[in-house]
Amino acid sequence: MLAGAAAILALVLGLLLAAFRRRGTASDEAAGVKVWIIGLGFVFSMSVLAALTVYGLFAGQRLMPGAGAGVEAGVGTRVGADVVSVSAEARQWSWRFAYDDRPDHITDDVLHIPAGRPVDVAITTTDVVHSFWVPRLAGKLDAIPGHVNTLRIEADTPGTYQGLTAEYNGPGYRAHVFTVEAHDAQSWDAFVAGDRQ
Amino acid sequence: MTALRRHRKLSAIWSSEPGFRGWFSSVNHSDLGRMFLVTAFFFFLVGGVLAMLIRAQLATPHSAFADAGAFAQFFTMHGTIMMFLFAIPTFEGLAIYLLPKMLGTRDLAFPRLTAYGYWCYAFGGSMLLVALVFGIAPDGGWxxxxxxxxxxxxPGINTDFWLIGITFVEISAICAAVELCVSILKYRAPGMSLDKMPIFAWYALVTALMILTGFPPLILGSVxxxxxxxxxxxxxxxxxxxxSLLWQHLFWLFGHPEVYIIFLPAAGVISTIIPVMARTTLLGYGWIVASAVALAFLSFGLWVHHMFTTGIPLMGLAFFSAASTLVAVPTGVQVFAWIGTLWxxxxxxxLPxxxxxxxxxxxxxxxxxxxxxxxxxxDWQAHDTAFITAHLHYVLFGGFVFPILAGIYYWLPLVSGRKRxxxxxxxxxxxxxxxxxxTFLAMHWVGLMGQRRRIETYDAETGWGAINLISSISSFIMAIGLAxxxxxxxxxxxxxxxGGRNPWKAGTLEWASMSPPPAYNFASLPHVTSRDAFHGDPGLANRLAKGEGxxxxxxxxRRETLTVDIATGDPDFMVIYPGNTRLPILMAAVTGLFFLSxxxxxxxxxxxxxxxxxxxxxxxxxxxxxxxxxGPQDAGRGVTLALAGETEKSPGWWGSVFLLVANATFFGSLLxxxxxxxxxxxxxxxxxxxxxxxxxxxxGGAAALTSALAMRLAIRGNRHRARPLPGLAFALTATLVTAVTFAMLLSRVPPPDGHAxxxxxxxxxxxxxxxxxxxGLMLAFAIARARRGYTSPxxxxxxxxxxxxxxxxxVIATLSLLAAHLPGFLA
Amino acid sequence: MKDVLRILLAPLLWLASFSATYGLHGIGCALGWPEIALWGASVFRVALLTAWLVAILIQVAILIVLHSDRFRAASAFTQWASLATAWVGLVAVLWTVYPVAVITACGGNG
Known part of the structure; x- marks a missing residue:
């Protein structure tokens, strides 16, 4: 995307500068419209943008969690029994996480997930709008009062990942961060079974 | 009459009061346009100082210069001031100053409204300044x-300053938009059909229509x-x-069109300047007009792209993602048309x-x-990072500030009559x-590294320090340049x-006025036969000064001008303007009292x-x-015209139409x-x-319909028998019945603080x-006017x-009643 | 005013159909239409595809009407400009509502 953008920028600026360097007869209106407006304005920009739009949508489609039940289910998405469900509840200024696989357990500001398995995070808030963002695992998704949004994340390798709040939510915004612990299979089983970490 | 005597006589009629007293009573568009621009650039300075405070704070890790609360006020007020108190008023000022001159006429449609709009802006902006000075400025992000x-x-008063101050300022935007629409469509030189309008007027028209439909959702949200x-x-x-998502929808329903409301006037400036600088005419005039219209509409289909991370289903996002890429096409058409013009x-x-x-x-x-x-x-990655901040500054500074600076240097000789x-x-x-x-290349970079927007500081370990320092130093270089x-x-x-007249050898009519332009713009109005009216006809300015138009x-x-048919540009009515008055500033002050209370x-x-x-x-x-x-008035060149007050569709009628467009958008947003x-x-x-x-x-429904029908009866009664009063009285009664119905409805509504x-x-x-x-008030007014003899067939x-x-x-009474009662019937 | 309306009509109707489709999609998701089968797809898909088709037909109709002798504009410029914006309306409907044909119904994001 960056290379494409740079190429377009170079094209536009090149044409712009060439206008000042050009020495020749001035072109007429009709020819100008054909080249500049139809050719570059419509054909060029529309083909680039059409390609980009379609690419973006299918990329987005691939990242979707397994929602859309019934007749429409599963088009281009991964659903299966290995999906882990957790919930994230934001408040000013902390995060509280709960686990479907271990119903009685709550962790503050640390989210435990298994590595190598898709995790659906159900995100909500008790006060203002926040946003759940683990840059290395997925894009961000907002926590909206009264709504639950589900985000699919997946950590390829076990380890610790930094998580952030990404919607301004008052004076404690900067320090409103959390960590994600991705466990290997064994350690995840131990976590679910309730061993102290 | 010699040109000089004509100038003296017209000046006596059109001039504002001398000295600073004139500021408060002037209704002249040149005065008010300048006042708008000066005030807007004052706010640009304030917003710029805030930007420098932000960059000073972020220059180094763990800076202790401002705490989180003060920093929140800085970034909130920086955005708010630049958007609402700088960009929009700059467009208004530029359009108010230039348009009558470009269109070959003497003033805008409603001179007193221009002044009222200015004072609403000045007073509303002052409210926000007061909040800033006392450290109680809005702090929730713009x-x-x-x-x-x-x-x-x-719980503090900070947010109220924003909601109330900005709504007050938006009155001025709505006033200016109504006025610009009517002025561009009706107040042009004879002969200037739609296809002969200067391109800037098209852009201003599209922008004004967008303000009328883009601002009401935000006004509703603020209310x-x-x-x-x-x-x-x-x-x-x-x-x-x-x-809370309702606010996001209402805000971005305004917020995205706002970006184009800011960009389109700038594009109008570019489209005006480039052909002059290239000694040619604009390539693809019609294509550019169509692009501007397309851009205006498409920009209303983008608002959800600010909400990609709010959990809206992917298909919903896909609509807006597609629209967001499509909007680049008309933009691309314009950019290439400009380059083609240069070729x-x-x-x-x-310099421009x-x-x-x-x-x-x-x-x-x-x-x-x-x-x-x-x-x-x-977007799921970049949203709410410094990348977005950098992107929007590229669009707004590139798409607005640079063109406006070009415009300043381009029109400065006209305004001052001097040479650089x-x-x-x-x-x-x-x-x-x-x-x-x-400044902003660095911000793209640090945004992709994960620096969120609106954090007041960061740790040294993040490695962002050097980039932020580059960004801050560059921003101070930019500030020196602007100073x-x-x-x-x-x-x-x-x-x-x-300096002499028309230093750039431009073809638009503003250069056919004097430099600096007199209060009346043109001693006589030209008859326009081509798009660049002043181009092939250098003697035009002198002939106008001699009164040959x-x-x-x-x-x-009396201050006279004339209006034209929208499409053909044939003269249709003569207009007599009101003179200098302090009524606008007084009314703005009382309006301010309402907001203050x-x-x-x-x-x-x-x-x-x-x-x-x-x-x-x-x-x-x-x-x-x-x-x-x-009766018919002599307009010169063998044309006689009726006065606008003796017609069906007067300027006030047109103004009401556009005001109602904005009003209907407000009502639609509420539904x-x-x-x-x-x-x-x-x-x-x-x-x-x-x-x-x-x-x-x-x-309720019957009464509201009756009032509309009775008003038609009144018009017929007036036309045929000079007897409007029975119809008016009937309409007034029906209107009051409507009012009573709604008062009763309000008394039956469950406690409004219990449920949305x-x-x-x-x-x-x-x-x-x-x-x-x-x-009802209008009908009572009409009755009083009819009884005092101010009306006739x-x-x-x-x-x-x-x-x-x-x-x-x-219409709205019927819809409101249905919306109120239907759920009950259905349940 | 008629000339101004002539130029604005097609994009205005695009905006209306765009918003209506988005609204319909919201209502469909709220009422669980994707789970009701109809003609080999779901009620949701059928409803949205129909809405898209109607929107396209409206735009085509405007183009035809603007070409007709009865409704063409008086001046060459307005006629040209209204045809240009009519094409904008048609392309915009095709371009911005096409997701109804290809994207999963009501899936969340992330």
Missing amino acids: FMYPPLTGPLHS LLELERAFGLPFFQADLGGD KGRPEMH MLHIFGFFFTFVIGGLTGVMVAVVPF FFRLGEVAFALIFLGFHG MVLIDVLIHAFVAVR YLGDPQSA ILIKLYWLTPLALAGVAALALVWVWRLGARTDA FGYAFLWTVAPGWPPQDWLAPSLVELGI YAATLFVLGSYALCHALIA ARQAEFHIVSLWTDYLA
């Missing part, structure tokens, strides 16, 4: 998301949030049937052209990063250009030597201020008109909010619906009641205006 800005999480904050009506509280001619590198070069470079990068964030998965003196401008451009790109522009302009305005004989001490919760004052506004409005309109028929809460908000359905009543529905449903009904009912009262304009408002009442 898009003010509730619940953070709601009564629970922001609702203020009602929630002041009286506990829970529109945005999820546990009481509200939804068509022989471009010269003057340098800034246009700065525009191209910056705006194209901003557009490309814009296309990137239109791609949904990319020092060569400060080129150095200033270099500093601004380098400083800008240093040099200011110095350059001041030197130019006060020191430089006199229309209205060249100032017979009486809500801000500091002096609620006993609110109805008094409202009554004051209504009384002044009546004085305002009462002063116009005459008690005898004037959208109702439907949105109903379908999306958690906590619905409410415990009980309003008890439906066929009687109330029937009586009741709160919405309360607003809906109050809106309809308010319009019934307005229509010829002098009928006022009735047609009132008729518009009773028609509107009939």
Whole structure:
């Protein structure tokens, strides 16, 4: 995307500068419209943008969690029994996480997930709008009062990942961060079974 | 009459009061345009200082310069001031100053409204300045998301300053937009058909229409949030049937068109300057007009792209993602048409052209990063990082500030009548250009590294320190450059030597006026036969000064101009303007009192201020008109025209049409909010619906329809028998019945602070009641005018205006009643 | 005013159909239409595809009407400009509502 953008920028600026360097007869209106407006304005920009739009949508489609039940289910998405469900509840200024696989357990500001398995995070808030963002695992998704949004994340390798709040939510915004612990299979089983970490 | 005598005579008629007293009573568009621009650039300075404070704070890790609270005020006020108090008023000022001159006429459609708009802007902006000075400025981010800005999480007065001050300022935007629409469509030189209009006028028309449809959702959002904050009506509280997402929708319904409201006037400046700098005509005039129209519409289909991370289903996002890429096509058409124009001619590198070069470079990068964030998965990463901040500055600085700087240097000789003196401008451009790109290229980079926007500091371990330092130093270089522009302009305005007319050899009509232009613009109005009216006809200016055009004989001490048919540009009516008056500033002050009373919760004052506004409005309109028929007037060049007050569709009628467009958008947004809460908000359905009543529905609807029909009777009665009074009295009665119906409805609404449903009904009912009262007031006014002899079968304009408002009442009353009763019937 | 309306009509109707489709999609998701089968797809898909088709037909109709002798604009410029914006309306409907044909119904994001 960056290379494409740079190429377009170079094209536009090149044409712009060439206008000042050009020495020749001035072109007429009709020819100008054909080249500049139809050719570059419509054909060029529309083909680039059409390609980009379609690419973006299918990329987005691939990242979707397994929602859309019934007749429409599963088009281009991964659903299966290995999906882990957790919930994230934001408040000013902390995060509280709960686990479907271990119903009685709550962790503050640390989210435990298994590595190598898709995790659906159900995100909500008790006060203002926040946003759940683990840059290395997925894009961000907002926590909206009264709504639950589900985000699919997946950590390829076990380890610790930094998580952030990404919607301004008052004076404690900067320090409103959390960590994600991705466990290997064994350690995840131990976590679910309730061993102290 | 010699040209000099004509000049003296016209000056005596059109001039503002001398000295500073003239500022308060002037209704002249050149005066007010300059006042708008000077005030807007004052706010640009304030916003710039705030930007420097932000960059000073972020220059190094763990800076202790500002705490989180102060920093929140900085970034909130920086965004707010630049958007609402700089960019929009700059467009208004530029359009108000230039358009009548470009269109070959003497003033805008409603001179007193221009002044009222200016004073609303000045007073509303002052409110926000006061908040800033006392450290109680808004601090929730410039898009003010509730619940953070709601009564629970922001109990202080800070947020109220934003909601009330900005709404006050938006009155001025709506006034200017109404005025520009009517002026561009009707107030042009004879012969100037739509296809002969200067391209800037097309852009200004499209922009004004966008303001009329883009601002009302935000005004509604601000009203609702203020009602929630002041009286506990829970529109945005999820546990009481509200939804904070409603604010996001309303805000971005405004917010995205806003970007194009800012860009389009700048594009108009570019389209005006480039052909002149290239010694040719604009390539693809019609294509550019169509692109501007397309851009305006498409920009209303983008608002959700600011909400890609709010959990809207992917298909919903896909619509807006597709629209967001499509909007780049008309932008691309314009950019390539401009480059094609340069190829068509022989471009010269003057100072305005340098800034246009700065525009191209910056705006194209901003557009490309814009296309990137239109791609949904990319946005999920970049959203709310410094990358977005950098992107929007590329778009707004590139798409607005550079073109406006080009415009300043281009039109400065016209405004001042002087030549450039020092060569400060080129150095200033270099500093601004380098400083800008240093600042914001660095921000793209640090944003992709994960720096969120709006954090007040960061740790040294993040490795962002060096990049932020580069960014901050560059921003100070840019600030020095902008300060040099200011110095350059001041030197130019006060020191430089006199220059000749039309230094750029431009073809548009503003250059056919004197430099600096006199209060009346043109001693006589030209007959336009081509798009660049002044191009092939260098003698035009002298002939106009000699009175060889229309209205060249100032017979009486009245300010005259004429209007034209929208499409063909044939002259249709003559207009007599009101003279200098302090009424606008007085009315703006009383309007300010209304807003102030809500801000500091002096609620006993609110109805008094409202009554004051209504009384002044009546004085305002009462002063116009005459008690005898004037008959056809000589407009010069063998044309006789009727006075506008003796027609069906007077300027006031047109103004009402456009005001009602904005009003209908407001009402539509309210209905959208109702439907949105109903379908999306958690906590619905409410415990009980309003008890439906066929009687109330029937009586209210019938009464509102009757008032519209009776108004038509009044018009017919006036036309055929000079007897409007029976119809007017009938209409007034019906309107009052409508008002009573809505008062009863309001008394039956469940407690509005209990559930968002009741709160919405309360607003809906109050809106309809308010319009019934307005229509009633207008009818009472019309009755008084008819009894005092201000109307006749010829002098009928006022009735047609009132008729518009009773028609509107009939529509919204019926819809409001249906919206209030249907859920009860369905349940 | 008629000339101004002529130029604005097609994009205005695009905006209306765009918003209506978005609204319909919201209502469909809220009422669980994707789970009701109809003609080999779901009620949701059928409803949205129908809405898209109607929107396209409206735009085509405007183009035809603007070409007709009865409704063409008086001046060459307005006629040209209204045809240009009519094409904008048609392309915009095709371009911005096509997701109804290809994207999963009501899936969340992330």
